[in-house]
Amino acid sequence: MSLKHAILVMLDKEPSSGYDLMKQFNSGLGYFWNAKHQQIYQQLKKLSEDALITCEEEPQHGKPDKKVYRITEKGQQVLKQWLHEPSVPAKINDALLVKIWGGHHLTPKALLKDITEHKNRHTETLSSLRQLERAFHDLSDAEKMHYQLPFLTLRRGILGEEAWLKWAQEAENTLKK
Amino acid sequence: MSLKHAILVMLDKEPSSGYDLMKQFNSGLGYFWNAKHQQIYQQLKKLSEDALITCEEEPQHGKPDKKVYRITEKGQQVLKQWLHEPSVPAKINDALLVKIWGGHHLTPKALLKDITEHKNRHTETLSSLRQLERAFHDLSDAEKMHYQLPFLTLRRGILGEEAWLKWAQEAENTLKK
DNA sequence: TTTTGCATGTAAAGGGTTACATGATTAC
DNA sequence: GTAATCATGTAACCCTTTACATGCAAAA
Numbered sequence: 560m561s562l563k564h565a566i567l568v569m570l571d572k573e574p575s576s577g578y579d580l581m582k583q584f585n586s587g588l589g590y591f592w593n594a595k596h597q598q599i600y601q602q603l604k605k606l607s608e609d610a611l612i613t614c615e616e617e618p619q620h621g622k623p624d625k626k627v628y629r630i631t632e633k634g635q636q637v638l639k640q641w642l643h644e645p646s647v648p649a650k651i652n653d654a655l656l657v658k659i660w661g662g663h664h665l666t667p668k669a670l671l672k673d674i675t676e677h678k679n680r681h682t683e684t685l686s687s688l689r690q691l692e693r694a695f696h697d698l699s700d701a702e703k704m705h706y707q708l709p710f711l712t713l714r715r716g717i718l719g720e721e722a723w724l725k726w727a728q729e730a731e732n733t734l735k736k
Numbered sequence: 737m738s739l740k741h742a743i744l745v746m747l748d749k750e751p752s753s754g755y756d757l758m759k760q761f762n763s764g765l766g767y768f769w770n771a772k773h774q775q776i777y778q779q780l781k782k783l784s785e786d787a788l789i790t791c792e793e794e795p796q797h798g799k800p801d802k803k804v805y806r807i808t809e810k811g812q813q814v815l816k817q818w819l820h821e822p823s824v825p826a827k828i829n830d831a832l833l834v835k836i837w838g839g840h841h842l843t844p845k846a847l848l849k850d851i852t853e854h855k856n857r858h859t860e861t862l863s864s865l866r867q868l869e870r871a872f873h874d875l876s877d878a879e880k881m882h883y884q885l886p887f888l889t890l891r892r893g894i895l896g897e898e899a900w901l902k903w904a905q906e907a908e909n910t911l912k913k
Numbered sequence: 914t915t916t917t918g919c920a921t922g923t924a925a926a927g928g929g930t931t932a933c934a935t936g937a938t939t940a941c
Numbered sequence: 942g943t944a945a946t947c948a949t950g951t952a953a954c955c956c957t958t959t960a961c962a963t964g965c966a967a968a969a
Binding site for chain 4 (some may be wrong): 749754777781801802
């Protein structure tokens with residue numbers, strides 16, 4: 560229930576179009592919150608109706624028009640309230656683990672194949688997170704201070720991906736026997 | 737889209753009632769797949785209608801009647817097919833990280849409080865997973881072989897929780913400054 | 914000329930949460 | 942007596958996914 564709040568957080572940092580938000584969900588924020596463009600446009604509509612954000616159409620040359628959304632006073636209040644509530648624990652729904660848990664119908668080879676595909680994705684994610692981390696380390700102290708909180712979320716991503724890959728190694732060792 | 741498959745996996749191992757499945761979702765399997773009882777009963781209804789499982793009412797003494805579900809031939813085929821498809825990557829939706837990412841409106845103290853509450857939950861989870869791990873180590877070699885795959889999922893849980901707690905330590909160090 | 918990027922949506926179906934609802938037994 | 946465990950469900954709402962839908966501009 561907090562795609563709504565994720566959007567408010569983003570618009571609070573910077574006025575954006577649906578398309579801008581979508582790009583953020585597919586990069587930075589996307590490592591811990593997922594949303595498809597259809598969902599984003601729907602939420603923006605709803606948030607507008609509830610007057611938590613406003614919308615202004617912005618003509619562009621050589622590109623389609625943009626709708627730029629801004630958080631309102633009311634939106635900021637709602638956001639602030641949400642920030643002060645205890646956050647709900649993240650829920651894990653991992654199909655790969657369900658499969659392994661009940662995978663005695665499969666050959667170890669088939670399981671390994673599936674694990675390897677996931678491993679490739681996690682390896683890519685980790686390397687792009689590490690790239691961001693290096694970029695952070697090159698910042699000035701003032702900038703580091705400014706990006707302290709997003710950096711913490713980056714660290715969560717890195718530690719999470721490292722743990723995943725460590726597990727994959729264990730799993731491969733077990734299944735290769 | 738695989739609560740359906742999670743249930744088939746469970747019923748393939750052992751015929752169960754909705755209540756039995758619910759208990760499993762709240763313990764073992766619950767570490768990587770979540771479902772509420774209302775959802776389970778609805779899925780069981782649907783799976784029955786699609787003839788992937790059958791239902792038999794079983795009277796009990798001193799307890800309410802039970803509906804015991806069993807996987808059918810057709811259900812096993814559907815399950816097998818799902819097992820052979822590449823599994824969809826787990827999606828992360830973590831409100832705590834959204835909060836931290838955009839948490840400049842909050843005091844470090846408020847963030848720490850939220851993190852600490854999550855930490856308590858993760859600490860508890862980890863200790864119960866470790867208990868299961870110790871129980872596994874006490875098994876005979878034959879039994880260990882038999883529980884090899886569930887053990888892998890247990891290891892995933894342990895490595896995941898350890899990584900979470902390691903991150904929390906980092907986050908606390910950062911925020912205490 | 915085909916793909917990629919920009920930019921926005923609607924509609925239907927499916928999955929998940931919250932609230933409501935019941936009722937017996939067992940353990941404290 | 943009061944809470945926990947056993948056991949099952951319906952209804953309304955909300956959130957998410959998939960499919961459908963359009964159209965221009967720039968780069969390859």
